[in-house]
Amino acid sequence: MGLPGSGLAKGLAVTLRTMTRRAHTAQYPDVQPELPPRTRGVIGLFEENCTVCMLCARECPDWCIYIDSHKETVPPAAPGGRERSRNVLDRFAIDFSLCMYCGICIEVCPFDALFWSPEFEYAETDIQDLVHERDKLREWMWTVPEPPALDPAAEEPKEVAAARKTAEKLAAQAEQEKQEQQEQQEKEGDA
Amino acid sequence: MTGTGTGTVSATATLAANADAHGFLSPTGVEIVFLLVGLVTLGAAVVTVTTRQLVHAALWLVVALGGLAVEYLLLTAEFIAWVQVLIYVGSVVVLLLFGLMLTKAPIGRSPDADSGNRWAALGVAVAAAAALVWVVADAFRTTWIGLDGDAPQGTTKVSGEILFRHWVLPFEALSVLLLAALVGAVVLSRKKSAAKQSPVKKSREGAQR
Amino acid sequence: MSDTLDVVLRLLAVFVAFLVLPLVVGQTEHKVMAHMQGRLGPMYAGGFHGWAQLVADGVKFAQKEDVVPAGADRRIFQMAPAVALLPYLLVLLAIPVGPGNAVGQTVDAGIFFVLAVMGVGVLGSLMAGWASANKFSLLGGIRTAGQLIAYELPMLLAAASVAMAAGTVSLPGIVDAFHWWWVPWQIVGAVVFFVAGLAELQRPPFDMPVADSEIIFGAYTEYTGLRFALFLLSEYAGIVVLCGLTTVLFLGGWHGPFGADGMGWLWTLLKTAVLAFVVIWLRVTYPRLREDQLQKLAWTVLIPLALAQIALTGVVKVVTQ
Numbered sequence: 001m002g003l004p005g006s007g008l009a010k011g012l013a014v015t016l017r018t019m020t021r022r023a024h025t026a027q028y029p030d031v032q033p034e035l036p037p038r039t040r041g042v043i044g045l046f047e048e049n050c051t052v053c054m055l056c057a058r059e060c061p062d063w064c065i066y067i068d069s070h071k072e073t074v075p076p077a078a079p080g081g082r083e084r085s086r087n088v089l090d091r092f093a094i095d096f097s098l099c100m101y102c103g104i105c106i107e108v109c110p111f112d113a114l115f116w117s118p119e120f121e122y123a124e125t126d127i128q129d130l131v132h133e134r135d136k137l138r139e140w141m142w143t144v145p146e147p148p149a150l151d152p153a154a155e156e157p158k159e160v161a162a163a164r165k166t167a168e169k170l171a172a173q174a175e176q177e178k179q180e181q182q183e184q185q186e187k188e189g190d191a
Numbered sequence: 192m193t194g195t196g197t198g199t200v201s202a203t204a205t206l207a208a209n210a211d212a213h214g215f216l217s218p219t220g221v222e223i224v225f226l227l228v229g230l231v232t233l234g235a236a237v238v239t240v241t242t243r244q245l246v247h248a249a250l251w252l253v254v255a256l257g258g259l260a261v262e263y264l265l266l267t268a269e270f271i272a273w274v275q276v277l278i279y280v281g282s283v284v285v286l287l288l289f290g291l292m293l294t295k296a297p298i299g300r301s302p303d304a305d306s307g308n309r310w311a312a313l314g315v316a317v318a319a320a321a322a323l324v325w326v327v328a329d330a331f332r333t334t335w336i337g338l339d340g341d342a343p344q345g346t347t348k349v350s351g352e353i354l355f356r357h358w359v360l361p362f363e364a365l366s367v368l369l370l371a372a373l374v375g376a377v378v379l380s381r382k383k384s385a386a387k388q389s390p391v392k393k394s395r396e397g398a399q400r
Numbered sequence: 401m402s403d404t405l406d407v408v409l410r411l412l413a414v415f416v417a418f419l420v421l422p423l424v425v426g427q428t429e430h431k432v433m434a435h436m437q438g439r440l441g442p443m444y445a446g447g448f449h450g451w452a453q454l455v456a457d458g459v460k461f462a463q464k465e466d467v468v469p470a471g472a473d474r475r476i477f478q479m480a481p482a483v484a485l486l487p488y489l490l491v492l493l494a495i496p497v498g499p500g501n502a503v504g505q506t507v508d509a510g511i512f513f514v515l516a517v518m519g520v521g522v523l524g525s526l527m528a529g530w531a532s533a534n535k536f537s538l539l540g541g542i543r544t545a546g547q548l549i550a551y552e553l554p555m556l557l558a559a560a561s562v563a564m565a566a567g568t569v570s571l572p573g574i575v576d577a578f579h580w581w582w583v584p585w586q587i588v589g590a591v592v593f594f595v596a597g598l599a600e601l602q603r604p605p606f607d608m609p610v611a612d613s614e615i616i617f618g619a620y621t622e623y624t625g626l627r628f629a630l631f632l633l634s635e636y637a638g639i640v641v642l643c644g645l646t647t648v649l650f651l652g653g654w655h656g657p658f659g660a661d662g663m664g665w666l667w668t669l670l671k672t673a674v675l676a677f678v679v680i681w682l683r684v685t686y687p688r689l690r691e692d693q694l695q696k697l698a699w700t701v702l703i704p705l706a707l708a709q710i711a712l713t714g715v716v717k718v719v720t721q
Contacts, residue, residue: 246530269508270569277519281519285522286545292529295538296530298531298533
C-alpha cells in the first residue's frame with residue numbers, strides 16, 4: 001500500500017504520462033488508415049479467371065452474388081478435332097447491401113477469380129447503388145494489394161517447390177550426361 | 192422578517208433625523224438611494240411574509256437581506272454588509288431552500304401556507320418595530336454621524352476594534368450561546384441512536400449522515 | 401472625465417476577461433482532457449487544432465429553442481442562469497492581478513466580498529433545481545445545497561487563516577504582505593481552500609449534484625440553448641475565479657522569483673493558469689465521490705484541517721511578533 005495518498009498520486013501520474021504520449025485518434029478523413037493487406041474491404045473480380053462454375057454464388061450464405069452466363073461452342077483447335085463448349089460470363093454482380101463479408105466466396109473459388117481489397121469507401125445514398133456490377137468489380141481488382149510475403153522461416157509454397165524439384169532433376173540429368181560423355185572421350189583418348 | 196422591516200424603518204428614521212439637521216429639503220444622492228433601497232427592502236420583506244408560494248417567499252427574503260446589505264454599504268459599513276450577504280444569503284437562505292426542497296415545496300400556491308396566528312404575529316411585529324424605532328430615535332435624536340469624514344465608521348478595522356475592545360464581553364457571551372446551541376444539537380442527534388440501535392446500525396447511520 | 405473613462409475602461413477590461421478567460425479554460429479542458437485520455441479533442445472548428453470549438457458551441461447554443469417546461473415556475477426558471485453567472489462577474493471585479501492599481505475595483509473587505517458573492521452564485525443552481533418541476537433537478541438542487549453548506553465553512557476558515565497571517569482582509573493587502581515562506585506555512589489552508597472551492601463549483605470529482613449517470617444533469621436537466629450555455633459559462637468562470645483567488649490568497653499573486661516590476665500581472669496569470677490545469681487534471685484523474693463520502697470529506701477532514709491551520713497561523717503569528 002505504501003504512503004497514504006500514494007494511490008491518488010499514482011492516478012495523477014497516469015493521466016499526466018498519457019498526456020505526454022501521442023494520441024491514438026485515427027484522423028480518418030484527413031489521414032487514410034493503414035490497413036493490413038488482408039483487410040476485408042470490398043471484393044474484386046478477376047474476370048479472366050472465372051469459369052462460371054457457380055461455386056461462389058451457391059456457397060454465399062446470404063445469396064448476394066448474381067451470375068448470368070451462356071454456353072458458346074468453340075471450333076476445334078486442330079483440324080479434325082472435337083468442338084468444345086465454353087461458358088461465357090454475362091453478368092457478375094455482388095450486392096454489398098446484403099454481403100456480410102464472410103469471404104466464403106473467395107475461399108471456395110477454385111480458379112482465383114475473387115479477391116479481397118482493403119478499399120472501404122463505397123458508401124452510397126441509394127441502397128440500390130450498392131449492387132456492384134462486373135465493371136465495378138473489375139475496378140476493385142486493381143486495388144487488390146500484392147499478397148504479403150511469407151514468414152522468414154516458412155515452408156516454400158508448393159508450386160515453387162515442385163518447380164525447383166523438376167529443375168534440380170533436369171540439372172542432375174544434364175550433369176550425368178555430361179559426365180558420361182567425358183568418360184567416353186577419355187576412353188577414346190586411351191584407345 | 193419582522194426584524195428586516197423594522198431595521199429598515201429605524202435606519203430610515205435615523206437618516207431622516209440626520210437630514211433634518213443638514214438640510215432636509217436638499218438630500219444628497221446617497222440619501223435618496225438609501226431611501227429607495229429601503230423602500231425596496233421593506234416591500235420585499237412584506238411580500239416575503241404575505242406570499243403564498245413558499246420558495247418565492249425564500250427568494251424574496253434574499254432580496255430583502257440583499258437590500259439590507261446595500262443599506263449597510265451605503266452607510267460605509269462594508270464589512271457588515273459582506274458578512275450579511277455571506278451568512279444570511281449564502282448560508283441561512285440556502286439552508287432554508289434546502290429544507291423547502293427536502294419537503295417538496297410545490298410549484299405554485301400552497302393552500303396551507305397561512306397561519307391562524309397572523310393577526311397576533313402582526314401585532315408582535317408592529318410592537319417590535321415601534322420599540323426599535325423609538326429606541327433608536329430616542330438614542331440618537333439629531334446626532335450627525337459623518338460617513339465620509341476622517342474616521343470612517345464602518346471599515347473592517349474600526350468594526351474589529353469596537354467589537355474586540357469595547358464589546359468583548361457581550362461578544363464572548365454570544366459565542367457561548369452559540370456553543371450551547373451546537374452542543375445541544377449534537378446531543379439531540381446522538382441520543383436516539385445510542386439508546387435504541389445496535390452499534391452496526393449506528394455506524395451505518397453515521398456514514399449516511 | 402478621466403475618472404469616468406478610467407472606470408469605464410476598468411469595467412470593460414474585467415468584462416472582456418470575464419468573457420475570454422472562461423472560454424480559454426474551457427478550450428484547454430477540451431484539449432488537455434482529450435490528450436490525457438489518449439485522444440486529440442476538437443480538431444476542426446477554426447482550422448488550427450479546433451481553437452474555435454467553444455465559439456462554435458456558443459453559436460449552436462444560441463440557435464437552439466429556448467424551452468421552459470409546462471409545469472415549471474416560469475420566471476424563476478428563466479432568472480436562474482443570470483443569478484448563477486453574475487456573481488462571478490462581480491468577484492472578478494475584485495481580484496487584483498498586479499501591484500498597485502491593477503484591479504477592477506478595490507474592495508476594503510475583499511475576502512468577505514469575494515466569498516459572500518461566490519456563495520450567492522449557488523442560489524442560481526438551487527432556483528434552477530426547484531423551478532424545473534423535475535425530480536432529477538430537485539435532487540440536484542438538494543445535493544447542491546447540501547454540498548454548499550458543507551464546503552462553505554472550510555473555505556471560509558482557510559481564507560480566514562490567510563487573513564490572520566496578513567493582518568488584513570483586503571486582497572491586494574494580503575498579496576502585499578506575502579513572503580515566499582507563506583507557501584509552506586499556509587499549504588494546508590491552500591489545499592483546503594482549493595478543494596472546498598472545487599466542491600462549491602461542483603467540479604469533478606465533486607460533481608455529485610450533476611452526476612450525469614444517475615440524475616442526468618442535476619439542476620440543469622431541463623435547460624436548453626442559451627440558458628444552458630450560461631450555466632456552463634458560470635462553471636468555467638467559477639474555475640477562473642477560484643484559481644485566481646487561490647493564487648492571490650496563497651501563492652503570492654504577482655510575486656515571482658524574477659521580473660517583479662511591470663510583469664507582475666503575468667505571474668498572476670501564470671499561476672492561475674497552472675491551477676486551472678490542476679482543476680482539469682483532477683477532473684480527468686479521479687472518479688466521482690459518493691454523496692456520503694462528499695459530506696464525510698468536508699466535515700471530518702477539511703474542517704479539522706482548516707481549524708488546525710488557523711491554530712498554526714495564530715501560533716506562528718504570536719511567536720514572531
